[in-house]
Amino acid sequence: MTPIVIKTIQFFLSLSLLIVLHELGHFIPAKLFKTRVEKFYLFFDVKFSLFKKKIGETVYGIGWLPLGGYVKISGMIDESMDKEQMQQEPKPWEFRSKPAWQRLIIMLGGVTVNFILAVVIFIGLVFTYGEEYIANDSLKDGIWVTEKSLGDELGVQTGDKILSVDGNKIEALQQVLPEMIYGEKYTIERDGQVIEKTIPVDFIETLSEDREKARFISYRYPFVINDVPKNSPNADSGLQKGDAVVEMAGTPVEYKDQVIPVLEANKGKEVSIKVMRNGSPLDLTVSISDKATLGVVLGMSPEEYKEAGYLEIKTLKYSFLESIPAGWNKGVKVLTDYIRGMKKIFNPDTGAYKEVGGFAAIGGMFPDTWNWPAFWQTTAFISIILAFMNILPIPALDGGHVMFLLYEMVTGRKPSDKFLEYAQMIGFFILIALLLFANGNDLYKWLFK
Template sequence: MSPIIIKTIQFFLSLSLLIVLHELGHFIPAKYFKTRVEKFYLFFDVKFALFKKKIGETEYGIGWLPLGGYVKISGMIDESMDKEAMAEEPKEWEFRSKPAWQRLIIMLGGVTVNFILAVFIFIGLVFTYGEEYIANDSLKDGIWVTEPVLGDALGVQTGDKILAVDGNKIKALNSIVPELVYGETITIERDGAIIEKEIPVDFIETISDNKENARFISQRSPFIINSIPKKSPNVTTGFEKGDALVEIEGNPVEYLDQVSPYLEANKGKTLDVVVNRNGTRVPLRAKVSDEGKLGVSLGFDTYQEYGEKGYFKVETLNYSFLESIPAGWNKGIKTLTDYIKGMKKIFNPDTGAYKEVGGFAAIGGMFPDTWNWPAFWGTTAFISIILAFMNILPIPALDGGHVMFLLYEMVTGRKPSDKFLEYAQITGFFILVALLLFANGNDVYKWLFK
């Protein structure tokens, strides 16, 4: 099956789940407070619906426009703009007739469900799969900067030890780049000295321009020979499994990042090398291919061996069900906090982060191009956090806009007029359309020109 089709299926499966549960977050408290719900729709039914069925007082259906979903609650000024109904005298089963605190709970239901869903997914992931990561503080000789352009922009180099971002200790190696994207300062150790640096304000833009190399920080891997394929130019050189390359043409080496430049500079040549074989130095003559390779596979058979040899340690954490609950909760809070940090950077033009704002194509691209359930659920949890945050923004036409007006009413004791709410709803609608066009326009621009 095509990777695009797999991504598309995952996108719509995730989106449908999130929309239905978000709307249930409004539907359930509305029904609990005896408020009439006229419609419950997945996707929008502009002019017509793909499916609909009325059960009791509520019409359930699937629309054809996959831009979201909605519940139509009686007596509420929403996207339906049902002015005729609002012109009539309020009925006891209408939204506008309910106490402000009940209306507030109804409006907060969607974002609450989205956040709780994300936490539940994170709990399930850590309970089922645990966590596995390279411990950042176990890197014997620091990091490997695989993309010099990004390393130079940040001011880090191979061999540095990245200790903290914004004063927060880095636990996992694979969390360094995400932390850098959201961070302001970086603390590194270089040659025994502790250095504090500011992360360039436009570093997000720099990463965006080098997206294929965005994961530019890696562990330094020793040049340990694992096997010699039959087609290797060095099949008869004398290399053996477990040999560690320690010298090239009299120059000491240990890591792949030290070996690669020598091989690149000596394509097609034969070099004098020395390997460490069970504690004994063994001289050999190694042939370098025209591509600058020795034609051998590298690495130990397991990650545990790297730890045993003192290079880096892989931490494996398994959680009981009770332990997974706080772990999932903390992951939900961390994801939300990081997203808020990212939004702050988007609204700062100097960062260039606004260029990375994306629409449906960008969201779809977040899913793996193969069926990978942990990745699918992790992405779904992340999108659920995004939906929770975006919907609570104080923009009329979003849940956050309704909440803003309800809080005003509860504090002042004065309810905004229906006419004001109508105009606010229209204004919010145009704001949302503008944001939608900008986000999806960014997708089109990147597709055409990048």
């Protein structure tokens, strides 16, 4: 199967699971409080259904429009806009006849299930696979900024040690870029001095201009030969696998970032180099191509990097009991980071709104090949997004219903059905506008980027 087919299958599998469980979050408390549920649908059944079957008082079905799902609860102003039912006298089994606290639990059920599901997935992942990361404080000579223009925009350079973002210590190298995206200030160590810097307000927009270069912060690679192909111009130079280049054209070097400018300065020339082989220095002569390359393959395994003292890879294993708080903390962290990201989106100066995506963006989050850990990781993340988006106080979303219920519980006055109908319509148009904007962004990126 092609990558796009694999991504599509994962997207619909994940979305279907999340929608069904979200709606179960409403369905179960509704049934517990003896509230009639007329429909339980995966996807929307505009005009017709792909499948439907009535069991008891509820019709279960699958719609053809994959924009979500719903449960139709009797006596509730929702997506169905069933005005005829609302004009009749309230029945004991209807939503509107139940106490406010019961209605509140019914409405909070979906987002609660979404967040709990994400935490359960994270618990399963850390228990099954543990966690592995490069310890940020183990990088003895700091980071490598692979794209100088982005580094200059942010104010970091190769060799810097990034200590914290917004006062929070960076434990894992993999955390650096996400924290920079969400953060406002960061602290680095440069040439023995600790410096605090401000993250440019439009840094997200700068990153979005060239997504292929977005991951511009890495650990520094030592210039160690992994292979010298037979067709290489340096096949007969004496270079061997395992040679570590420590001097080139009279310039001391250790890392790839130090070698690159020397190669650029000596394109098309023969230069002398010094390598360390089995702990002993060796002088050689190599040819540099017109493209500033040696025609060799570089690289060491993570274990070799670790053994050489360049970095430390930490592996955390959890017992089942230990995985519970670890999974919870991960869920809270993902939710917190997403809220931080939303704050950026609502600030036009950041340009983050340009990164808002629709179905294509969500589908693109899944890997090109079938990978269960990556699938579940992405599903957990989307589940938290759904929880957060649904609790926003927008009429037509769960959060809109919760907002009106809280108003009723505080004031003792219930909003009129007519007011709720108008609010539902306004909320519906807001959601349509957001949907068009997000998917329009996807289309724009596909056409022009």
